[in-house]
Amino acid sequence: MSNTNGRTAIVTGGARGIGAATARRLAEDGFAVAVLDLDEGDCRPVVDAIESAGGRGLAVGVDVSAEAGVEAAVTRVAAELGDPTVLVNNAGVLRDNLLFKMSAGDWDSVMHVHLRGAFLMSRAVQRYMTAQQWGRIVNLSSTSALGNRGQANYAAAKAGIQGFTKTLAIELGRFGITANAIAPGFIETDMTAATAARIGVPFEELKAQRAAQIPVGRTGKPEDVAHTVSFFVSDGAGFVSGQVVYVAGGPRG
Template sequence: MLKLEGHVAVVTGGAQGIGAETCARLAQDGAIPVPLDLDEAGARRVAAALPNGGRGIGCDITDQDQVSVAVEQIVEQYGRIDVLVNNAGVTRDAMFYKMTREDWDKVIATHLTGAFTVTQEVTKHMVRRAYGRLVFVSSRAALGNRGQTNYSAAKAGLQGMAKTLAIELGRYGITSNVVAPGFVETAMTRAITERTGQSWDELSAAMSDRATVKRIGRPADIAGAIAYFCQPEAGFVTGQTIYATGSPAA
């Protein structure tokens, strides 16, 4: 049985990494994934590779007008949006005393303002239909991480946003939850080591040793957790955060 058959699932940052894997995972459950990404060509490639992939759309989620147009296009084409996965993100890591205002603004705008903008547009339609599943992709870094003041603050903010929306939107059949990954191999995490000159093999070995499952995370691990929150059967679970870190403690 395809639990999400016919459901339309918008995934921001859907052109690669966790976002692309989430699109594939939701498609397995019968959903029509609609990847939304600054990389329009990448979003289209992801959608085209799925048997029931939706329309890959290029969109800067920090731009209100672009978001409004994209959401209207989706609703016009499919008539509904059942699931929104707020996954888009960037990193601009630096020690606090070296962090520039540009570093701060870029990360906060993408993670927090972008999620706010997309969610506000999408939930207008969810409220009318009295159904919706919101999932925010946070991070273990929400609890604090050296060199990531901007990223940690943004991810913690997403958790607060998700809990507040769970309170406000529950009466409309909309749930709001969070998946907070630990160390996962993606293009973004590899890029961090390239910028810092670290050895990927050494870093991944060290992170594997920290996890009780003795390996680093894969995008599919996170996509599986996201998919749970997207199910109709998860309608009694809201305002929760799953720390998907490979360990019993975050």
Template sequence: MGRFDGRVAVITGAARGIGFGTAQRFASEGASVAILDLDEASAADAAGRLELADGAKAVGIGADVSDKASVDAAVERVVTELGGIHVLVNNAGVTRDNLLHKMTEADWDIVMGVHLKGAFLMTQAAQRHFTEQKYGKVVCLSSVSALGNRGQANYSAAKMGVQGFVRTLGIELGRFGINVNAVAPGFIATEMTDATAARVKMSVEDFRAAAAEHNPVKRVGFPEDIAAAVAFLASDEASYITGQTLYVDGGSTLV
């Protein structure tokens, strides 16, 4: 018996990285999984690579989380194709890093649109089903960058906004059997952080080693580390936790 047997989990931005690792964790614990990503072919490919429990299903759906019509259509497809929705993980994200005086309005808008508006639209669409069934779990991805990070005014603001978002929804939705929480990753080894290494002209190995030196456990995180935290917060074991942000960062915020 898995913790998510008979449940349907939706993970946005899940064609790769933390999102895919989280999708695989839910699949391994019995859930049927919907992978949402901007490119439907990538989403479908990722869904096809999931290792599913007996009787569970997976589907890949193309969706722009910053567009209401796209979000509403995607959630309805999930309900139709997988038979319901019980867990939503708002993971979709982009970066457009730059110092404030170089940051463009477009850089600001796309980051806010994907991270904050995307979480808003996806949660709004899902909660219609959650309130009707008096059950739902929402986990949003924040970041240690919410506490401030040079060159990330847009990203930091969006990720701290996520924390305010979950605190407010914890207040609003608790009476309907809905828990809303966030996970704030530290440095996680993904394609996104590897791209940052290239941008600052460092090898991936040196970039990760430098990051590991900045936390007490002396290693970088991996998608599986975040997936474990997300799965816990989305489980019934965490039914008395809502409106919280869990930092999963190897202790980097302690130092």
């Protein structure tokens, strides 16, 4: 579906979970992949897997909410792997709590990583996309954007991601750039395991409970999301922009 020769992708939050699966999938698709996360060392296993399979990867440590750090990281990717024309904004954190218990710091942390991070990364990378008149931006939202108890901060951030994505699609479309969002449902990751621990339910039990509520009868895997990213960044998806796809095992939204 894609002519990926010579193209470079950036995946934020790429050290584990959905980000790691996405980085590996894009490498399989032929992209050189920069794996970004807070700790560069945490990115190395993903890059090692990419390189062992014959691909090109780069581990970069960055706080996506820090403007100077983002600019430096993107400049480094361009210098070492080539101008980035695919961006997957996946970096995220959880600071769950009921509203009356939620601190301003917990609210700010989630907004800074999800929304400010997506903004800073998109702004830094779009200059390479516009120069090449081709680009793909994929932002990770969530079914929590529809509302979720104990996640006022996360739900607001993920809903904001959807509005941000649609605006990017409008502004950047004339440069051959598409922007789309993926809203995963229950995906088996470290973050959902942490949620299970927070509410005091064994992870396997939580997965079984959620699977019983999902039409396809199972919970999601990071690879389910990575496959959808692969479609969105392909040449064949060039007429698909400003969309939100719920990768949730059934209808949402």
